Amino acid sequence: MASLPISDAEWHARVQLAACYRIFDHLGWTEMIFNHITLRVPGEGRHFLINPFGLHYSEVTASNLVLIDIDGKPLHDSEWPVNLAGFTTHSAIHGAIDSAHCVMHTHTTNGMAVASLRDGLSPTNFYAAQLQGGVAYHDFEGITIEEGEKRRMVKDIGTRRAVILRNHGLLTWGPSVPEAFMLLWTLQRACDVQIASSAAGALNPIAEKVFEQTVRESGPGEKRVCDDVFAAMQRMIDAKDPSYKN
Secondary structure, three states, X not given: OOOOOOOHHHHHHHHXXXXXXXXXXXXXXXXXXXXXXXXXXXXXXXXXXXXXXXXXXXXXXXXXXXXXXOOOOEOOOOOOOOOHHHHHHHHHHHHHOOOOOEEEEEOOHHHHHHHOOOOOOOOOOHHHHHOOOOEEEEOOOOOOOOHHHXXXXXXXXXXXXXXXXXXXXXXXXXXXXXXXXXXXXXXXHHHHHHHHHHHHOOOOOOOHHHHHHHHHXXXXXXXXXXXXXXXXXXXXXXXXOHHHHO
């Protein structure tokens, strides 16, 4: 297979995405070789990078990420395949939403626990309040490989960048890796606190009038905050193991 040349823009995207995989590994947001973070590469066509199926997040590097087109065709030679379920979910969002440059999906224990609750995310903690009105829900339809589900998923998501896949897990998307990451971190923290607090006793409601101010002033909506948070996490990974840059 003939491979496209790797541009400077693609290499920068590869390094940033590989760093994100290592950050997820550090945070424990891993599921053996499963789940995905994808990033659209600048340029014509909706080409995006995805993790090679078969490697743990701790093994992902800039050079072994797989570049695919919107139909899942690899655009560089790779010894690793692409997970069909991961491709279907991520390609649906990349293909339908212009500003969805980065898409993240996890199966964390507390994220899946909240996704399995009838009422989903409870607006009863600091982090959940920041997401009030901004979370979409998509019903579980089995392993995500059917073309028809792509349309239904995109319709359910609409313009909301935080998504709870019912009975399944968490998903976020954004115009950049840092913005998608900060949103996922906030959603994950909201789930963590909800599960911990609900086990301790009755949840204390937040007054409706507080939500507007909380959403307006929240960190996940500020690009500078997102960039600074991701940069700090990347420095930590650099100090721990910079091999992701290879």
